[in-house]
Amino acid sequence: MRSLSIAATGMQAQQLNVDVISNNIANINTTGYKRRRAEFQDLLYQDQLRVGTNSSADGTIVPAGVQIGLGVKTAAVYPIMQQGTLVETDNKLDLAIQGKGFFQVKLPDGTNAYTRAGSFQLSNTGQIVTANGYVVQPGLTIPSNALNISIDQSGEVMVTLPGQTQPQTVGQLTLATFPNEAGLTALGDNLLQDTQASGQVSLGVPGTPGFGTVSQGFLEQSNVNVVQEITNLITAQRAYEMNSKVIEASDQMLSTVNQLQQG
Secondary structure: OHHHHHHHHHHHHHHHHHHHHHHHHHOOOOOOOOOEEEEEEEOOEEEEEOOOOEOOOOOOEOOOOEEEEOOEEEEEEEEOOOOOOEEEOOOOOEEEEEOOOEEEEEOOOOOEEEEOOOEOEEOOOOEEEOOOOOEEOOOOEOOOOOOEEEEOOOOEEEEEOOOOOOOEEEEEOOEEEOOOHHHOEEEEOOEEEOOOOOOOOEEEOOOOOOOOEEEEOEEEOOOOOHHHHHHHHHHHHHHHHHHHHHHHHHHHHHHHHHHHHHO
């Protein structure tokens, strides 16, 4: 009976759906996290009566035909790149992006990664780094005797030094954008990496056309909507239960046929 395998694909799909939803809920407090959504597609179809074929010698055509679907499969799990809420922290090295773009960081192997989580710190050499110690590009160093750090919306980093009344510029932060942000692959630790699907990276100054602005003393919260995720979870659970009911019904039908054969 096809219904057994069809319902099994439905249960597997809803199990993956619940996995995605649970990951969203688990990361509700993760800085810069973008919620993900599972997309599904129907599987192949078996033609018992092909549509458009001749139904008689007079040339009449079958208008609809008979096609039996074989279930469902996962098409994609992709991020929803919606802006998260900005929360004020008053920390000079907390940066949030309002609009498009990612901060670029250098990984230990020399490759670049990208993040929306701007909870930065200073290394032992004064460089602006992530929580894991990865240097934020283009590798700005804050003097050890700096009295104050100021970062404007365009990403210009300025410091106030002892004996000086005017801030001194130490560098310029840049943002990275991609033609297809959903094509970035997640590395964990709030980091993303470019792929062929994401397209070529474009670097630019915050606030210029196509790039967001930087807000100092703020962090971007995750864009997970708890009410929506709970609603999706209930829907997935009910769909899982209905598919299990199909398997139970198919099993009962097979049991009935088996009893007839024994009789």
